[in-house]
Amino acid sequence: MKEKIMKFMYGRYGNDELNQFLVKLVFINLILSLFVRGSSFLSDLFYYFSIILLVFMYYRMFSKNYSKRYSEKIAYLEYSNKIKVYLDKNNKEKSQRKEFRFYKCPSCKQKVRVPRGKGKISIHCPKCGVDFIKKS
Numbered sequence: 845m846k847e848k849i850m851k852f853m854y855g856r857y858g859n860d861e862l863n864q865f866l867v868k869l870v871f872i873n874l875i876l877s878l879f880v881r882g883s884s885f886l887s888d889l890f891y892y893f894s895i896i897l898l899v900f901m902y903y904r905m906f907s908k909n910y911s912k913r914y915s916e917k918i919a920y921l922e923y924s925n926k927i928k929v930y931l932d933k934n935n936k937e938k939s940q941r942k943e944f945r946f947y948k949c950p951s952c953k954q955k956v957r958v959p960r961g962k963g964k965i966s967i968h969c970p971k972c973g974v975d976f977i978k979k980s
């Protein structure tokens with residue numbers, strides 16, 4: 845039996861980060877489908893979506909097209925990294941919001957951080973050099 849499985853899996857793509865992510869999504873969708881049982885439409889939607897994800901995951905696992913699966917993985921990793929960077933930035937800003945205020949430069953849209961509680965101040969944009977007045 846084990847030999848048969850090994851023979852079957854030979855030359856196939858197998859698991860990667862994208863598939864691990866898909867498994868998590870499948871679980872989340874199944875749980876969501878249980879939570880919205882009151883609405884059969886939503887519950888069906890989450891349920892069938894999890895089935896589609898599962899099929900896609902197995903399709904990738906048993907695929908013999910390495911280069912295609914690999915490029916999917918890279919696309920996923922790039923995308924998830926972008927989200928991570930965005931969230932990190934947001935969190936950083938949130939934790940500083942008590943002590944600082946954030947303004948966008950009116951000419952170049954660069955974000956500028958200024959200390960709070962200093963009254964009306966003139967802000968100098970470090971990127972384009974424009975000065976603008978805001979309440980801090």
Ligand SMILES: [Zn+2]
Pocket residue numbers: 949950951952953954969970971972973974
């Ligand atoms: Zn500027």
